[in-house]
Amino acid sequence: MAKPKSVYVCQNCGAESAKWIGKCYSCGEWNTFVEEVVVPKSKGSAAAPFTSSEKSKPVPLSEIKVDDLPRVDTGNRELNRVLGGGLVPGAMVLVGGEPGIGKSTLVLQMALHMPDSKILYVSGEESPQQIKLRGERISKNSADHCLIVSETSLERILTHAQNESPDILIIDSVQTLQTERVESAPGSVSQIRECTAGLLRFSKERHLPVLLIGHINKEGSLAGPKVLEHMVDVVLQFEGDRNHMYRILRAIKNRFGSTDEIGIFEMQQSGLREVQNPSELLLSQYDTAVSGISVAAATEGMRPFLIEVQALTSTAAYGTPQRSSTGFDTRRLNMLLAVLEKRAGFKLSAKDVFLNIAGGLKVNDPGIDLAVVASILSSNMDIALPADVCLTGEVGLSGEIRPVTRITQRVGEAAKLGFKSVIIPVYQKGVDFSMYNIEVKMVSRIEEAFRLLFG
Numbered sequence: 001m002a003k004p005k006s007v008y009v010c011q012n013c014g015a016e017s018a019k020w021i022g023k024c025y026s027c028g029e030w031n032t033f034v035e036e037v038v039v040p041k042s043k044g045s046a047a048a049p050f051t052s053s054e055k056s057k058p059v060p061l062s063e064i065k066v067d068d069l070p071r072v073d074t075g076n077r078e079l080n081r082v083l084g085g086g087l088v089p090g091a092m093v094l095v096g097g098e099p100g101i102g103k104s105t106l107v108l109q110m111a112l113h114m115p116d117s118k119i120l121y122v123s124g125e126e127s128p129q130q131i132k133l134r135g136e137r138i139s140k141n142s143a144d145h146c147l148i149v150s151e152t153s154l155e156r157i158l159t160h161a162q163n164e165s166p167d168i169l170i171i172d173s174v175q176t177l178q179t180e181r182v183e184s185a186p187g188s189v190s191q192i193r194e195c196t197a198g199l200l201r202f203s204k205e206r207h208l209p210v211l212l213i214g215h216i217n218k219e220g221s222l223a224g225p226k227v228l229e230h231m232v233d234v235v236l237q238f239e240g241d242r243n244h245m246y247r248i249l250r251a252i253k254n255r256f257g258s259t260d261e262i263g264i265f266e267m268q269q270s271g272l273r274e275v276q277n278p279s280e281l282l283l284s285q286y287d288t289a290v291s292g293i294s295v296a297a298a299t300e301g302m303r304p305f306l307i308e309v310q311a312l313t314s315t316a317a318y319g320t321p322q323r324s325s326t327g328f329d330t331r332r333l334n335m336l337l338a339v340l341e342k343r344a345g346f347k348l349s350a351k352d353v354f355l356n357i358a359g360g361l362k363v364n365d366p367g368i369d370l371a372v373v374a375s376i377l378s379s380n381m382d383i384a385l386p387a388d389v390c391l392t393g394e395v396g397l398s399g400e401i402r403p404v405t406r407i408t409q410r411v412g413e414a415a416k417l418g419f420k421s422v423i424i425p426v427y428q429k430g431v432d433f434s435m436y437n438i439e440v441k442m443v444s445r446i447e448e449a450f451r452l453l454f455g
Contacts, residue, residue: 084257
C-alpha cells in the first residue's frame with residue numbers, strides 16, 4: 001500500500017503546497033490552507049473515463065447522433081422556468097443557499113410531486129425518519145416512488161443507484177460525501193472534488209439527472225473548490241431572508257438555458273408555494289393615502305414585477321443624519337440624495353432618510369431609481385403620491401432620467417395590474433405602447449417628474 005503523506009490544500013481554490021503558507025499563491029486568499037492526509041494512487045487505480053473507448057473515437061460533428069431526450073418536468077413551474085423548461089437527462093444541478101433558507105425543502109417537495117418518476121433521495125445530514133416527518137408536512141399524497149436512504153459513502157451511493165436504477169438522483173448534501181480514494185475528512189476540497197467527479201461520470205454514462213445540495217461559506221459563495229461550479233451543468237442560488245417569507249431561485253450558471261430567469265417562492269408551514277404573480281403580493285392596499293410610498297416597475301432577469309418602495313424622512317435629532325436602506329444599495333441611495341440636493345435644489349443634508357423595499361426583497365435594478373426619488377420627495381413634503389401611478393427610470397448624476405431595459409415588459413405589467421399611468425424616460429424611442437391600456441408619460445429630468453407627480 002502506498003505510504004500516506006500530508007499536504008496543505010487551499011480551501012478556496014484547491015491549490016496544494018508542501019508546507020503551510022499564509023497567502024495562497026493561486027487565488028490570493030489568506031489563511032485558507034488546511035492540512036490533509038492523502039494516499040498516492042497506485043498505477044492500476046486510475047479513475048475510469050466518462051465513456052468507453054469505443055465511444056471516445058473522434059468523429060465529425062455532422063455524424064454525431066443526438067438521442068431524443070426530452071426534458072423532465074419537475075412538477076414545479078417556477079423551478080422549470082429557472083432550469084429552462086425542466087431537467088435535462090444527464091445534467092448535474094447544484095443548488096446552493098444559506099442554512100435554513102429551504103434548499104432541502106425545495107428538492108424534497110420536487111421529489112414528492114413527481115409521481116411518474118422513480119427518485120432516489122440520499123441524505124447525509126438527516127435520518128429517514130426526519131425526512132418522513134418533513135415529507136408529511138409538505139405533501140399528504142403517497143410517495144412510494146421516492147426512495148430514501150441515509151448514506152455518506154460515495155461507493156455505496158453508486159451501488160444503490162445501480163441497483164435501483166432511479167430516474168433522478170438527489171444528494172443532500174455534497175459536503176457530507178466521502179470516498180475511499182481520498183483519506184481526508186468529509187467536506188474538504190479533495191473529498192468534494194473526487195465525489196463530484198465520481199457522480200459526474202455516473203450521471204453522464206447513464207443520462208441520469210443529479211441534483212446536488214451545496215453549503216454556503218461565510219463569504220456567501222459555495223463551499224468547496226471553485227472547480228465544483230465548473231464541473232456541474234447548472235448552478236442555482238436560493239436567496240432570501242429567513243425573517244421574510246419570500247425566496248428567490250436564481251440561475252448563476254445554466255448550460256441548457258438562460259441565466260436571466262428567476263423563480264419566486266413563498267415559505268409557508270406546508271412548504272414552498274410558487275408565486276406566479278409576485279406583483280400582486282408585493283403591493284400593499286391602503287384605505288387612506290400615505291406619503292412616502294411609490295410603486296416601481298422592476299425586472300429581475302427577464303421577469304418584470306411591480307414592487308412597493310417606502311421612504312421616510314425626518315429631521316436629524318443629532319448632528320450627523322442617518323442613511324439607512326433595506327433591500328436597496330445604501331451607496332446608491334446616498335448618490336440619489338446628492339443628485340436631489342445638487343440638481344433639484346431639495347435640502348436633505350440635515351434629514352434622516354430611511355428606505356425600504358416591501359416584501360423583504362433585495363433589488364439591484366437601477367430602473368427603480370425614479371421611484372426611490374419620488375418616495376423620498378413624497379415623505380419630505382408629506383404629500384401622498386397618486387395610487388394609480390407607476391414609475392420606472394434610472395437617475396443619472398446630472399439629474400437626467402436615463403432609459404431602462406425591457407421597457408415594454410415593465411409597462412405591460414403595470415397595465416395588467418390596472419394602473420392608469422406610468423412614468424418612463426423620454427429616451428425610450430421606437431417603442432409602441434398603444435397595445436397597452438395605460439397612459440404613458442415621458443420625462444427627461446427629475447424636475448419634470450416632480451411637476452407631474454406633485455403639480
